[in-house]
Amino acid sequence: MAENFKRRFQELCQQADAIEASKRFERQPLEGHFIDQNQLINWSVKVRHLLSAVCGPESVHLKQFVACEKTSMYLTNHGIFLKLRAVLDAAKEDYEGGYLNSLKLLVQAEVFDSELEQASELLSSGYVPAAAVTAGVVLEAGLREMCVDNALPIGKLDKMNADLAKADVYNKLVQKQITALADIRNSAAHGHYDRFSETDVANMIKEVQRILANRTT
Template sequence: MAWRIKVQNLLVQACGVDSEHYKAFVRAERPGVYNGSYDIFLRARAVFRAAKEDYEGGYMESARSLIQAEVFEDELAQAQELLGKGYYAAAVIAGVVLETGIRELCDRHSIPHGKLDKMNADLAKAGVYNALQQKQITAMAAIRNSAAHGKPEEFKQQDVEDMIRDVGQFLAQHLPV
């Protein structure tokens, strides 16, 4: 019985509660009129294997990437709107999007998470992007940090506009959908 809970939890985490894999698993674990525990196990195992194949084949990753791209786009649009109203918190939002994208790149390249500077250096060292891109990320992180610490004298509005644009371009280039 414990295996059912573990598999169910894994499917929810990997696929989502509304996924076909999860729904099929729930249906498969329902006892029928003429079947016992072993039959339920075989049906549930088949669903789990199908989900595993889809995961290993990268089919679930593409859906995740689409959702993530949509969220990034919405957050950058929000940053642009805030900047248009004179709020430098836009740099903080764009910086969060950047750091989240960097973490995702680290995951895709099996690089451990850490501070942004360390992840940035590790990604450049791994050849995910070049030293110029690394320096650009460092500069964007500095703008974000200045905005987060209430130091607007350390950057200009144009810097934040460029940052929002550059974060979007970086994500489009390195985390394509």
């Protein structure tokens, strides 16, 4: 997935170079350089899609790109294109520098922490099975994100766990720990409450937090 995004950035930058090379000078209706409007629309739609996928639908990059798409009586469509190209270049630089991924991890960490806090509250209130299931959901979501980050297929927890260990994202010991945590989650989800204790779930929440925290270090 990461290589696909990197290649797409390069392709769209090359297309931008071709559009820039095709500019022409006109005096009507506004004096300045112009480009083919259909080419601009085609290119901008593809860039917008990439920014949404890589940076996020609420990212500053996408919002700035959309803002720059607005027409102006003082700018030719080439002038608008130059502003759009600047946003693409900024996003490409941030992506290749790893800054977008770092921000994404921080946001995900906040979400996971919030969910694990909920699991802890459920445990404190005596809802042990619910706490185990909640922690298990967070664990599976974290593995899913790890697979996306490492261009691995998303599947069932056991398959993702095996693939991540095989790809050396983490070692065999962590793989075994995740398998044990998944067993607690499955037992809770299927009503086998005699197979785990309150202490097991408390440790599970701590272990899930530790495993996912390693993604941001």
